[in-house]
Amino acid sequence: MGETNLSWGRPATEPGAGWAVVDVETSGFDPGHARVISVxxxxxxxxxNVEHSFSSLLNPGVDPGPTHVHGLTPEMLAGQPTFGDVVGDLAAVLSGRTLVAHNAGFDYAFLAAECERVGAVLPVDSVMCTVELTRRLNLGTENLRLETLATHYGATQ
Incomplete structure (x- = not known):
């Protein structure tokens, strides 16, 4: 992956640009080898307010990896689109917005690697990591897992 000029932890500079809250599931932990299997x-x-949304299971063309973690089996992913099939729809949701994710570096690295594989550009200039934000808030929670934070804030999952 090439050099990036990402802004970490600041909102997009254009008024009204908003946010893109993202989650990916992957076949492993190394974006150079593992693949995105759900986005x-x-x-x-x-x-x-939600302005647009996008979600898809993806056929990675490889073993989906730790099904005990993400629950996605080869049978569930067979016949699903590839990342290249959906990159345009995903880019439309991300474009001009700040990408927000829990452990944003992980999600960003995988999305960037997938875009590089298909010759697409990941339209993200700024990123906000909710793990880092929570760490800075020093909430005194047992850990920084989403489940723990949802309980802390009384959010239903």
Whole structure:
């Protein structure tokens, strides 16, 4: 992957650009070898309302890896689109927005690697990591897992 000029932890500079909350499931932990097997993105306006959404299971063309972690089996992924098939729809949700993810470096690295594989550009200039944000808030929670934070804030999962 090439050099990037990402802004970490700041919102997009364009007024009204908003946020893109992203989650990926992968076949492993190394974006150079493992593949994205599921991606979801919500485009939120500055007011927090969902403006666009995208989600898809993906056929990675490889073993899906730790099914005990993500629950996605080869049978579930057979016949699903590839990343190249959906990159345009995903890019439309991400474009001009700040990518927000829990452990954003992980999600960003995998999305960037997938885009590189298919010759696409990941339209992300700024990223906000909710793990780092939570760490800085020093909430006193047992850990920084999403489940723990949802309980802390009373959010239903």
């Amino acid at each position: 979801a993105a919500l485009a939120l306006g500055d007011d927090g």
